[in-house]
Amino acid sequence: MRDFWKPLLAIIVCCFGIAGMLSGRPIERPPGVLAPDEPIQTPTDAAPFSIGEFRIAPQARFDISARVLSVEPYRVDGGAKLSPIDFAVGWGPMSDSAVLSHFRIKQGSRFFTIYPDESAIDLGTALLGAANMHLIPASQRVRKQLESVRAGNVVQLTGYLVNVSRADGYTWNTSLTRKDTGAGACELFYVEEVAVR
Template identity: 45%
Template sequence: MGPEDPRALAKGPYWLGPLARLLSKRRYRYDRGAAIAPWDFALGWGRMSDTAVLRRMRLWQADRFYFYAGSGEPPIPLQEIVESSANMHLIPATEAVERALARARPGQVVRLEGYLVNVYGPEGFFWRTSTTRKDTGAGACELVWVARFVVR
């Protein structure tokens, strides 16, 4: 991404490249976490936001997991995929944030502001956030309290 890219941000003589691209999203209504975190967004940055890389992969979400596959050799090393993409369980702070999340579309560059959180609920409900990007599988997703969400 360079200054000629329409996604670039400018401040004086500097250009800044937004980092997070929405790869996939899924709404949950019926699982135990849906009341608090109705949306899961798979986000990618670095080469996991590169259209040429993404065209060689199939991405999808199900059961609170984010999956990727392709035919043949992956377009980038698997560890780079793990460390530069994430499935995030999003907790909208307000109705306005909820509406903004609903309008977001895969491929868009997004910015969110908020906090990584653990969730404590009724009847002993506990949902722990991941705090590293080196993990995979159950428990590897981030739980994010989204105070502000913007599509670039």
């Protein structure tokens, strides 16, 4: 009887492994712009608030509809307790599969990089339509929604761009423009609502 269970267990483990790999695969999309509009950023007078030991200071109301280019979870870096996931996102031409086929996209260490091939659109234009966003879920429901997202999904995210501080002097600030690049250019985004397609 023991010999019967070993192969069955091996098959079950393999099925779970295959299902896990498939669930994380990018979603294929036909050519065409999926998210034509730029993010909407408006002033706010929302009061600061706390999440655990972190003080969250809203800097602007933020609403974005974008194609997810890459997803990167974080568990052990200094901000992972607050922001467990980053999305690299694109809008305008950077939401079009025909354009994206000429770029290789990498995320890691809270940065994202795009590598164009010789047929890619101008890199400056590409960077104006793409961003790396450190996401702070406003609730467990929002966190589960964010963690279910795959590259290729189109997401609608609403909340606040925020600056973060802690009593020990730790700070983490958001970018407030889509025109910057390099260190400090990422949006630190407190996400209140998520829609995924």
